Amino acid sequence: MRVELRIDGEAAVAEIDRPGESLLSTLRDRLGLTGTKNACEQGECGSCTVLLDGDPVCSCLVATAQCEGREVKTVVGAVPRPVRDAFIACGAVQCGFCTPGLLVSVADLLEREPDPRDAQIREALAGNLCRCTGYEKIIDAVHAAAEAMSSEAISDGVPRVPARSHLHHNQWINVSNIPRAAGDSTEDTP
Amino acid sequence: MTAPQATASFYRPADLGEALRDLAAHPEAVPVAGGTDLMVAVNYRHTRPAAMLDLTRIAELRAWSDEGAAIRIGSGVTYARICAELATVLPGLAAAARTVGSPQIRNRGTLGGNLATASPAGDGHPPLLATGATIEIASAAGRRTVPIADFFTGPKRSVLEPGELITAVIVPKALGPQQFLKVGTRNAMVIAVCSLAVALDLDARRLGTGIGSAGPTPLTAPDADRIELPWARPDLFNDALAEEFGRRVAAAARPIDDVRGTAAYRRHALAVCAARALRRVWTAAHGTEAGR
Numbered sequence: 001m002r003v004e005l006r007i008d009g010e011a012a013v014a015e016i017d018r019p020g021e022s023l024l025s026t027l028r029d030r031l032g033l034t035g036t037k038n039a040c041e042q043g044e045c046g047s048c049t050v051l052l053d054g055d056p057v058c059s060c061l062v063a064t065a066q067c068e069g070r071e072v073k074t075v076v077g078a079v080p081r082p083v084r085d086a087f088i089a090c091g092a093v094q095c096g097f098c099t100p101g102l103l104v105s106v107a108d109l110l111e112r113e114p115d116p117r118d119a120q121i122r123e124a125l126a127g128n129l130c131r132c133t134g135y136e137k138i139i140d141a142v143h144a145a146a147e148a149m150s151s152e153a154i155s156d157g158v159p160r161v162p163a164r165s166h167l168h169h170n171q172w173i174n175v176s177n178i179p180r181a182a183g184d185s186t187e188d189t190p
Numbered sequence: 191m192t193a194p195q196a197t198a199s200f201y202r203p204a205d206l207g208e209a210l211r212d213l214a215a216h217p218e219a220v221p222v223a224g225g226t227d228l229m230v231a232v233n234y235r236h237t238r239p240a241a242m243l244d245l246t247r248i249a250e251l252r253a254w255s256d257e258g259a260a261i262r263i264g265s266g267v268t269y270a271r272i273c274a275e276l277a278t279v280l281p282g283l284a285a286a287a288r289t290v291g292s293p294q295i296r297n298r299g300t301l302g303g304n305l306a307t308a309s310p311a312g313d314g315h316p317p318l319l320a321t322g323a324t325i326e327i328a329s330a331a332g333r334r335t336v337p338i339a340d341f342f343t344g345p346k347r348s349v350l351e352p353g354e355l356i357t358a359v360i361v362p363k364a365l366g367p368q369q370f371l372k373v374g375t376r377n378a379m380v381i382a383v384c385s386l387a388v389a390l391d392l393d394a395r396r397l398g399t400g401i402g403s404a405g406p407t408p409l410t411a412p413d414a415d416r417i418e419l420p421w422a423r424p425d426l427f428n429d430a431l432a433e434e435f436g437r438r439v440a441a442a443a444r445p446i447d448d449v450r451g452t453a454a455y456r457r458h459a460l461a462v463c464a465a466r467a468l469r470r471v472w473t474a475a476h477g478t479e480a481g482r
Contacts, residue, residue, distance in 0.1 A: 001200060019200040019242040020232035041233040043226055043295055044379055055270070055297040061229040062298070063222060065200040066244050105293070126378030127292020 005067045008077030024048045024059040035075045046128035049101035075100035086145035094132030199241045214330040219243040224298035265302020265356040282317035282368030302356040308348040315408035316387035319400030326358040342407035366392035367474035369467040383451040388467040404443035411442035424476035436461035
């Protein structure tokens with residue numbers, strides 16, 4: 001059967017042959033969009049997190065046929081540049097397998113809560129498992145990204161608007177205030 | 191040309207009537223909403239549905255309404271929305287909803303799906319038992335309602351018949367403090383080792399209890415609910431009373447040993463949780479002992 005949806009802002013069509021095919025499988029195996037990672041296929045790990053009509057979900061638990069007319073954003077289209085840069089700057093990426101899912105979850109968190117406390121970050125990222133970093137550097141990166149995005153909004157002299165609508169994934173962002181080493185981040189972050 | 195068979199294997203009804211007709215005409219179609227249980231089984235090849243029926247486009251299932259003394263929650267309302275929108279009127283259910291899975295799971299998982307799966311460990315069930323909720327069920331033949339205490343018939347079994355869909359859950363608004371406690375290995379992404387909901391009704395001077403993951407079905411604890419509480423002299427409430435409540439809750443449980451915990455541990459944990467929950471609701475309702 002034919003399913004039409006939007007993926008990262010562009011129209012996409014998938015021809016699926018069983019009703020239970022997951023969105024994750026369609027993205028990776030049919031459409032070659034491998035930014036979304038497949039790890040547990042049971043909603044435990046968050047590697048396959050995408051935004052479905054704006055909400056973070058595990059794409060392994062969504063039937064592709066449920067996505068007719070829906071909007072999907074993967075790590076390619078959902079993540080403001082400062083979030084990605086902050087992960088790199090803070091050492092929040094090691095093996096990198098969990099990173100796309102974490103970036104999508106962080107992008108969603110920062111849109112809802114521009115300056116989250118540690119407890120809010122931990123609750124928001126509870127569905128994304130990382131076996132390398134021990135999470136501390138990921139939390140540093142969220143604070144750094146929040147700071148970068150808020151100072152960017154101020155320096156533009158425009159009122160803050162929801163991040164996703166004004167920060168496009170390929171837009172150039174000034175990242176000078178992201179700490180260069182993880183050790184710096186504790187001084188710079190709230 | 192052959193008929194487009196593959197297209198017919200996934201039904202996307204726009205309203206409840208169409209869904210019930212689809213289900214009557216295609217009994218093999220497996221209803222799916224959030225997919226947080228079904229899709230795991232599909233991904234692991236435990237089931238391979240020939241047809242599926244998508245419930246996520248049915249607006250009436252995805253809405254809740256204020257019915258005065260109760261909230262009618264459409265079966266397709268997600269846990270994320272229960273947390274965000276119903277925490278003041280249904281604090282016990284909202285607290286339970288917040289412990290479900292992770293943000294990704296709460297954005298998809300629905301109260302109706304929790305009931306349809308009917309796992310003894312379902313986090314939504316204890317608060318529904320503690321408050322005496324009612325389940326609304328529909329089929330092409332008509333509608334019926336079932337009290338939550340009569341809904342579960344065994345592990346992952348309920349009174350839901352083929353051709354029926356859960357349409358809503360009617361949950362009485364809180365008339366006093368409520369608590370939900372859940373024992374697990376971490377604060378997220380855990381199936382309960384055991385769980386407990388307590389609801390104090392200050393108008394009727396009544397206590398309600400729901401036990402999860404400690405029996406073949408979610409359970410009530412009628413003997414514990416009947417404990418004599420010092421309504422006229424709230425300051426007479428003491429630890430001995432809380433511990434007696436804990437003992438009665440533990441006695442109501444029918445746990446087994448399994449991968450998540452032993453029966454003995456579950457009983458012990460329930461007794462501790464129940465005493466703690468009763469202390470908390472009583473203190474919330476009447477202030478601290480020192481304050482009186």
